[in-house]
Amino acid sequence: MITVVKTGAQLLVEDLGRPGHAAMGLSPSGALDARALRLANRLVGNAPGAAGLELLLGGAELEFGSDAVVAVAGALGPVSVAGAAAGEQAAEPGTGRALAVRAGARLRIGPARAGLRYYLAVAGGIEADPLMGSRSADLLSGLGPAPLRPGGVLALGRPPGPPDAAWIPAAVPPAGRICVRVQPGPRLDWFAPGCWQRLPGRDWAVSPESNRVGVRLLGRPLERSVQGELPSEGMVTGAVQVPPSGQPTVFLADHPVTGGYPVPAVVVPADLPLLAQARPGQPVRFLG
Structure with missing residues (x-):
């Protein structure tokens, strides 16, 4: 115990x-x-x-x-x-x-x-x-x-067997800029032309309001070309959802399963652990 x-x-x-x-x-x-x-x-x-x-x-x-x-x-x-x-x-x-x-x-x-x-x-x-x-x-x-x-x-629980006696290298959380790879999302066409080229070309700062639901990012807002709102649709872990403010949120493990804001990009699953370790104020850059 x-x-x-x-x-x-x-x-x-x-x-x-x-x-x-x-x-x-x-x-x-x-x-x-x-x-x-x-x-x-x-x-x-x-x-x-x-x-x-x-x-x-x-x-x-x-x-x-x-x-x-x-x-x-x-x-x-x-x-x-x-x-x-x-x-x-x-x-x-x-x-x-x-x-x-x-x-x-x-x-x-x-x-x-x-x-x-x-x-x-x-x-x-x-x-x-x-x-x-x-x-x-x-x-x-x-x-x-x-x-x-x-x-x-x-x-x-009952220990299943002897622990691994070998030294195992561990990933060290980056102290500077965090770079995560993204793929095009289902609603990229809802954003101004060239959004996909501009998205990786800027740094975003991790908001203190981030939590297990998602990492909120602060920076120059993403411009939308479609001003209406979507009916709710399915969301996946890593979805980069953009509300009317233009400030994106990357959904993490406790995210809602549906959402009504457009998703121009999705973070590659292998890079999500980097965002899990991102501290408030730390710069994040998307790699297209």
Whole structure:
């Protein structure tokens, strides 16, 4: 068992999500940086889709009721294990190694210096009631496990096998401009001629209002050639939706499954983990 002592800004149970249920109104949800969760799970010997914890910006503290093996990936910042039975250990998520935590010890994850979201995997995975085959929290609908609070207790599954003893290189979240590839969207013709050529030619800044639903971007507005509004149509993760303000939002895992604003572009799925780690004010550039 794990007892939550501190949660930081936001602490959620997430796995790889529940894709394929848009017809029922369910977003895919799941870890925004799926690459980081897979890495952490590999380090502790879990299956890639085992449920772990997603921590926003750091500041969490967890107390372990039994011996465990853990790994942290994603954002970069201080991670330490301390307790009377454990002594002192410290590691960086980017070192690509697992940590042993003794019963009674506390794991502390400090403020992120680069990136936005940490991913914590524990050997055996986090146990929670599944919904449509997933243990992920969906903040848009309120389905799945509720955001964790101090005093909450988490159950662990049985470790499936020995952790990966090898050093595994981890992706380092970029501190400067983030570049993501895009493909033409279904409503590119709703925008002024040359929009596709201009879209990659400018930097956008990540808005502080970004969240798990989407990354809001600030910059010179995109000009529309069609001024009417669309009936609601299906939306996918990575869709670049542009409201009347001309300021785009890139939909992430908790996005609504339908929307009425035009989509001139869609971010390539392999680049979405970069946006999951984008901090407010960080520049983003689209690559066509």
